[in-house]
Amino acid sequence: MKPAPFGYADPTSLDEALSVLESEGESAKVMAGGQSLLPLLSMRLASPTTLVDINRVPGLDAVVVGDDGVRVGALVRHVGLLHHAGAAAVQPLLARATANVAHPAIRNRGTTVGSIAHADPSGEMTSVLALTGGSVTVATPAGSSAVDWADFFIGPLETSVHGPAVVIDAFFPALPARTGTAFEEISRRKGDYAVCGAGVTVTLDHDSRVTSARASYISVGLVPEVHDLTEAVVGQSADTADWAAAGALARTLVDPDGDLHASADYRRLLVGVLTERTLARAAQEAQNR
Template sequence: MKAAAFDYEAPASLEEALALLQARSDDAKILAGGQSLMPMLNMRLARPALIVDINRLPGLDYIRVADGQLRIGALARHTAVAKHPEVVRGWPVLAEAAAQIGHDAIRNRGTVAGSLAHSDPTAEHPAVLAALDGEVVARSAKGERTLKADELFLGYLTTALRADELLTEVRLPVLPPHTGSTFVEFAPRVGDFAVVGIAAAVTLGGDGAWQDVRLALTGVGGTPFRARQAESALKGTRPKAADIAAAAAQVAEAIEPDSDIKASARYRRQLARTLTERALTTAAERAAGQGGR
């Protein structure tokens, strides 16, 4: 099938793009990497009257550290994020999440901002944003606002972004010393969407105990699931295999996954348990071994 007819604009400035979105907010769609939007257009699951292609907007493909945050512009691609030396060193959870998305061709075009705006329930980036308490910057012709992960993700393919807003920047905090992080997922074949995935970041205190634990899962509901109960149970204790196993069992109990064509709810629970155990173990080893992030 082919997309229904649409008007096409490729603005050369952010102001022009925001003006177009304001004027046509009822029937316009932003095109970034096109790796989710184009299939939806071709299957006619989306039928916007206007496509606003943002690929010619200058200066939005940055990845940089500023003011205690990793800042990622709207046009930074998954591949650039996965290979960026600062990201690999300081935010392995993000680099590993980006590297597990689809295939090379998809990662070379798809953007982190587009993934967050699309909010697929099995996407990797929403779980990273949720685990690290990141935020996004949304700009419209009327102004700018920031949204935290729990404000952004409302449900299956649904966010709090307004139709006239463009997500211009993704922000993740700099992680403290003695932090280890990882993204672990299971997909039946390389390139498939994950069935379940987990973003984990742990910080060890001077006494070797868990000072901070952050866990967020994808593939277990319409929005990322932040496993706060398991996080609290581990904080203050020293990393022990039995406690990690208990936390993983608690996560499996707490989630309410659906059954679908890819996996039963029971299978997703089992995966969540196994992957949580794996992610916590790896993150703790990294925190202890590297003496830093």
């Protein structure tokens, strides 16, 4: 379990990072927290020619909170979002989801943007980016541009970004008014990848009737998906809505795979259970926002 030989570059500016990536070609790999990448290297499941370590690039470590949302720099560790009260106020899903990311040691080192760029459907933050309708900023030698989440995730561990590029931040839009959120995972052991996880938002009108109910799941599809469950509960009161019906609807919308830890059927069961539980909590929260 030792990596194959690889080159290492530690650029001190974004331009330098991009120029190294440009000269090294497709087999160079950007490293931020390294929590997923380095085990792949050690098991020789990945053998990049060069690791471009962006930890010394200035300006990528900020959490910028605005009225419209939270912009998270590429070097912000999960723990930085977990304990960021300002970010949580604008978009509560950030702290709720990062609390479910692995264990403290991994949260201390792993980055939220790195996790998104890794595009693992078992990752929490890919799902949250989707649910919030977020985007990432991709820097290339030709300049930077925003890429919407739906255009970013192509498949498991695969994004639409190719060639010399660094994902320099992720933007999570603010939670709309009268909207509540909830996030819950079921894992075999505390801190493991979720067998199934759910993040949801519920929006109410001024009479506390449901106008929107949306969910995104962890470890359920090949790429993050957002499912609109509103039709099952639209117009119903937050206190008495038929959340089980929303759960039942969710079960028909997902297409999970089975693996060593859960059959597809079991995952579908959990999608229903978690949907029902989280929507009910989110609706309660929405009444107070």
